[in-house]
Amino acid sequence: MVSKLSRPQLASLLALFAGMVVLAVLPAYIDPYSLRIVTGVLMWAGLACAWNIVGGYAGYISFGHSAFFGIGAYVTGILMQRDLGIPFLATLPLGILVAVGVAAAIGGPTMRLRGAYFAIATWAFAEMLMQMAIVLDITGGTAGLSLPAYLNEFFFYYTMLIVALGVYLGTWYLLERTRFGYRLKALRDHEPAAEAMGIHTTRVKVQAFALSAGITSLFGSIYAYWVTFIDPRSVMGPEITDQMVVMVLLGGLGTVWGPALGATVLWLINRYIWSELGDTAIYLPILGLIIALIVLFLPNGLISLLPGGRRGHGLLGRLLRKL
Amino acid sequence: MDVLLQALLNGILIGGILICLTVGFQLTFGVLHVIDFAVGGWVMLGGYAAYWASRLLGVDPFISVFFVFVLFAGVGCALGPLIYHVRTSRYARPDLMALAFTFGIFIMMRGGALWLWSFDSRSVDSVLSGASLSIGPVTVPLLRLSAFGMALLLGLGLFVLLYRTRFGMAVRAVAQNRDHAGLMGVDVKRVSAYVYGIYTGITASAGVLLATIYSVNPEVGVRYTLFAFFVAVLAGLGSVGGVLVAGLVLGLVESLVGTYVGTRYSLLVVFATLYLVLLISPKGILQRGI
Amino acid sequence: MYAGADSQTVRHSPLVLEGLVKHFGGVTAVAGVDLEVESCEVVGVIGPNGSGKSTLFNLISGMLPMDEGRVWLVGKEVTGRSAWRIARAGLARTFQIPSLFDNISVRDNLLAAAVEGDWKGAPRRAGEVLEMLEISHVADNLASELSGGQQKLLEFGRVCMRDPSVILLDEATAGVHPNIRRIMLEAIRRVREAGATFLVIEHDMEMVREICDRIIVMDAGQVVAKGSFDEIADNVEVQRAYLGRQR
Numbered sequence: 001m002v003s004k005l006s007r008p009q010l011a012s013l014l015a016l017f018a019g020m021v022v023l024a025v026l027p028a029y030i031d032p033y034s035l036r037i038v039t040g041v042l043m044w045a046g047l048a049c050a051w052n053i054v055g056g057y058a059g060y061i062s063f064g065h066s067a068f069f070g071i072g073a074y075v076t077g078i079l080m081q082r083d084l085g086i087p088f089l090a091t092l093p094l095g096i097l098v099a100v101g102v103a104a105a106i107g108g109p110t111m112r113l114r115g116a117y118f119a120i121a122t123w124a125f126a127e128m129l130m131q132m133a134i135v136l137d138i139t140g141g142t143a144g145l146s147l148p149a150y151l152n153e154f155f156f157y158y159t160m161l162i163v164a165l166g167v168y169l170g171t172w173y174l175l176e177r178t179r180f181g182y183r184l185k186a187l188r189d190h191e192p193a194a195e196a197m198g199i200h201t202t203r204v205k206v207q208a209f210a211l212s213a214g215i216t217s218l219f220g221s222i223y224a225y226w227v228t229f230i231d232p233r234s235v236m237g238p239e240i241t242d243q244m245v246v247m248v249l250l251g252g253l254g255t256v257w258g259p260a261l262g263a264t265v266l267w268l269i270n271r272y273i274w275s276e277l278g279d280t281a282i283y284l285p286i287l288g289l290i291i292a293l294i295v296l297f298l299p300n301g302l303i304s305l306l307p308g309g310r311r312g313h314g315l316l317g318r319l320l321r322k323l
Numbered sequence: 324m325d326v327l328l329q330a331l332l333n334g335i336l337i338g339g340i341l342i343c344l345t346v347g348f349q350l351t352f353g354v355l356h357v358i359d360f361a362v363g364g365w366v367m368l369g370g371y372a373a374y375w376a377s378r379l380l381g382v383d384p385f386i387s388v389f390f391v392f393v394l395f396a397g398v399g400c401a402l403g404p405l406i407y408h409v410r411t412s413r414y415a416r417p418d419l420m421a422l423a424f425t426f427g428i429f430i431m432m433r434g435g436a437l438w439l440w441s442f443d444s445r446s447v448d449s450v451l452s453g454a455s456l457s458i459g460p461v462t463v464p465l466l467r468l469s470a471f472g473m474a475l476l477l478g479l480g481l482f483v484l485l486y487r488t489r490f491g492m493a494v495r496a497v498a499q500n501r502d503h504a505g506l507m508g509v510d511v512k513r514v515s516a517y518v519y520g521i522y523t524g525i526t527a528s529a530g531v532l533l534a535t536i537y538s539v540n541p542e543v544g545v546r547y548t549l550f551a552f553f554v555a556v557l558a559g560l561g562s563v564g565g566v567l568v569a570g571l572v573l574g575l576v577e578s579l580v581g582t583y584v585g586t587r588y589s590l591l592v593v594f595a596t597l598y599l600v601l602l603i604s605p606k607g608i609l610q611r612g613i
Numbered sequence: 614m615y616a617g618a619d620s621q622t623v624r625h626s627p628l629v630l631e632g633l634v635k636h637f638g639g640v641t642a643v644a645g646v647d648l649e650v651e652s653c654e655v656v657g658v659i660g661p662n663g664s665g666k667s668t669l670f671n672l673i674s675g676m677l678p679m680d681e682g683r684v685w686l687v688g689k690e691v692t693g694r695s696a697w698r699i700a701r702a703g704l705a706r707t708f709q710i711p712s713l714f715d716n717i718s719v720r721d722n723l724l725a726a727a728v729e730g731d732w733k734g735a736p737r738r739a740g741e742v743l744e745m746l747e748i749s750h751v752a753d754n755l756a757s758e759l760s761g762g763q764q765k766l767l768e769f770g771r772v773c774m775r776d777p778s779v780i781l782l783d784e785a786t787a788g789v790h791p792n793i794r795r796i797m798l799e800a801i802r803r804v805r806e807a808g809a810t811f812l813v814i815e816h817d818m819e820m821v822r823e824i825c826d827r828i829i830v831m832d833a834g835q836v837v838a839k840g841s842f843d844e845i846a847d848n849v850e851v852q853r854a855y856l857g858r859q860r
Contacts, residue, residue, distance in 0.1 A: 059416065059419075061419050061422060061423070063426070109602040110601075110602065113601060113602075115418050115419060115422075116358040116418065116422055116560070117556075117560075117601060119358070119419075119422055120358070120552050120556065120597075120601065121598055121601040121602070123549075123552075124549070124552070124594045124597040124598045124601070125594075125598050127545075127549065127590070127594045128591060128594035128595050128598060131590050131591035131594060132591060134587070135587055135588060135591060179728040179732055182721065182724055182725040182728045183725075183728050185714060185716070185717050185721070185725065186714050186717075186725040186728070188714075188716070189713070189714035189715050189716050189717065190712045190713065190714055190715070192676060192696070192708075192712065193708065193712040193713070193714070193771075194714075194725075195675075195676070195695070195696035195697045195700065196674060196676075196696060196700055196705070196706050196708075196712075197697075197700060197725065197726050197728065197729065197771065197775065198697050198700035198701040198728075198729035198730070198775070199697055199700075199728060199729060200697045201697065238545065242426075242430055245423065245426070246427075249423060254716070281434060281437040281438035281441075282434070282438045283434070284430055284431075284433060284434020284435075284437060284438070285430070285431045285434035285435040285438060286434075287427075287430050287431075287434065288427045288428060288429070288430030288431030288432070288433075288434055288435075289427070289431055290427070291423060291424070291426060291427025291430065292424055292427040292428060292431065295409055295420050295421075295423055295424040295427065296405065296408075296409065296424070299412075299414045299415075299420060415715070415716055
């Protein structure tokens with residue numbers, strides 16, 4: 001198939017390749033502050049992608065993903081305390097394991113709930129976990145938890161880059177190319193009909209939820225090590241989920257590349273407001289306004305503005321599909 | 324024993340206000356089929372409105388509550404058609420889009436309050452603050468008693484409106500079946516907008532009452548959204564009658580946990596109970612129609 | 614698995630129903646239905662609205678839990694199994710209201726129907742099904758963009774993709790254009806020749822006459838008559854069910 005690339009396909013492949021090269025050499029050319037911003041974009045793109053697996057592909061709007069971000073952050077944070085001293089990389093799989101375990105355990109009963117009930121349940125679950133982080137001793141309560149500092153921006157940039165790229169390629173392959181993706185989309189669009197096709201919908205939903213939770217937790221772990229200090233609000237607060245939801249809606253719900261687009265735009269807005277106005281509170285009403293406006297005027301997200309985006313795979317997605 | 328009595332009394336008094344907070348929410352769900360995430364936002368804004376009325380104009384919250392009702396009912400009537408539009412749109416999942424929309428409004432309210440008024444908690448004083456009645460072993464703060472009475476008055480007003488007027492008949496018809504009510508000549512869009520307005524008015528008024536008892540800051544909205552969900556889920560979404568029991572249950576749970584376990588655990592317990600209730604009985608424990 | 618007395622009741626017909634009962638509150642929607650459908654047979658289910666036909670389908674396919682009764686599918690008892698297990702055991706069905714996967718393409722709808730079956734061969738089969746149902750030209754459209762008749766065809770196409778032993782069709786041709794009806798009839802004939810067994814709910818008596826070998830008539834949750842089309846047409850019970858109760 002590769003031998004018969006059409007011209008736009010070739011162009012987009014080249015653009016993609018060029019983009020990767022730019023991302024790979026970028027740290028050498030920009031200042032540390034900008035590098036942190038780009039690292040943030042990569043992290044949020046990955047998080048949005050994780051949320052999109054459940055929200056966009058399975059059709060279950062989760063308002064509780066901050067719980068899994070917090071699980072990753074706390075697993076890494078607690079295990080890296082001086083008395084345990086487990087190396088950072090070893091904490092990552094453990095964080096994923098805990099998050100996947102929790103997601104699988106609560107996924108079964110929670111995903112029996114449809115629509116708004118599911119949203120409320122996940123929200124209550126996340127708030128419950130945050131309250132637990134506040135009252136428990138092991139998490140340091142509201143005082144928070146300090147991690148051993150590792151001040152190497154390049155390390156975090158490349159870690160985020162590799163993980164985010166892996167997440168995108170992995171989910172693109174899984175959701176657009178394998179049976180798993182078809183199972184998910186089928187149950188999203190018509191759950192009884194999906195069952196009538198022999199799809200074990202409960203299992204598929206829980207798998208998607210656990211996958212999404214694992215990815216979210218992975219980013220939570222890296223984030224904790226990156227910022228070196230965590231407290232219940234900063235890693236389990238509702239703002240984490242808020243941003244994931246807005247980024248996906250902004251980019252395009254249920255599309256492969258929409259979340260990345262939404263995350264880039266929103267995180268740049270976030271950082272711009274933060275640096276120009278020095279006042280983060282104004283960011284929240286803007287965030288809310290963006291959600292409301294998108295729902296009213298652009299329900300298919302920014303990606304629907306791109307040529308070829310109407311089918312919900314976006315230009316890049318469509319072209320990648322043809323390879 | 325006295326402690327228990329006091330805790331029970333406090334629970335009932337707060338429960339009354341929680342009922343008032345949730346009836347409108349339930350009505351909105353019944354008529355518009357929208358879960359309004361912003362419910363706590365209306366409570367918070369109502370509290371701030373009372374605060375500024377008292378601070379700038381010196382109006383007692385038990386008087387400003389009526390103006391707050393009218394003001395927020397107006398805002399709600401203006402916002403209602405937008406929500407109706409999203410809910411009845413041809414989007415792939417209008418229910419989830421409506422949820423996301425109110426979620427956005429909620430973030431806007433909370434963020435706006437943070438931006439304008441910062442994190443500080445503000446208390447709203449009334450002439451009744453501090454006064455109390457002693458009945459045997461228990462003390463009844465006059466403020467809480469009056470707030471409870473005011474909440475009951477508002478709730479009662481809503482019931483009269485729903486079950487004794489022509490408008491109420493139209494509302495109930497829409498709640499039963501939107502399409503059929505439309506065929507009978509009910510202007511569904513307008514009824515929906517009015518219902519949303521009544522809901523925002525009542526909820527903001529409940530916010531005034533809660534602000535006089537506790538205080539108000541931008542973060543209280545999250546807490547009251549949770550409370551409304553809790554009561555609504557316990558009662559069964561859309562059920563107005565079940566709210567009477569469910570609101571009292573929440574008031575008592577919160578008061579008892581606060582008294583015997585510690586206030587820092589009360590939110591944890593409430594969230595955990597809500598989650599469990601959802602898992603055990605997703606359709607609500609006291610399910611009954613509007 | 615079915616030891617003792619039960620071993621004698623193992624059924625080898627593709628579909629066997631024994632004493633199915635379903636109550637909704639105080640209303641009995643299905644009141645003891647027995648039926649045995651032979652291999653490659655097409656059995657029509659007719660009866661007035663509310664006679665329990667669709668509920669019967671929901672019981673067989675596991676979409677509703679039954680209160681009493683047993684179901685065998687190709688010799689295996691599937692009583693009380695969940696819908697996806699029954700589907701994997703060889704049952705496929707359509708719905709009265711087309712139940713497509715609206716936000717994916719027509720071709721992807723067909724592929725999604727094959728996820729629990731022969732996945733490798735699915736793209737080729739999807740091409741054949743599109744061809745057979747004459748909807749190749751809209752293969753890349755979203756399912757929600759199809760006309761009502763095309764949606765019915767696509768729903769039947771999803772059934773074909775699964776290569777089932779038993780197919781339940783709920784008003785497959787209600788209200789469609791004659792042209793689409795012709796395509797559907799031809800497709801049903803071909804699937805049947807390939808060895809499938811059908812149970813169909815149908816209101817259109819012309820359709821019933823054309824495709825059904827045998828007919829059962831339902832009224833108030835019970836089978837009130839069975840037989841060939843001509844036998845049924847003369848039956849007093851049937852006329853009573855359709856024309857209202859006479860004293």
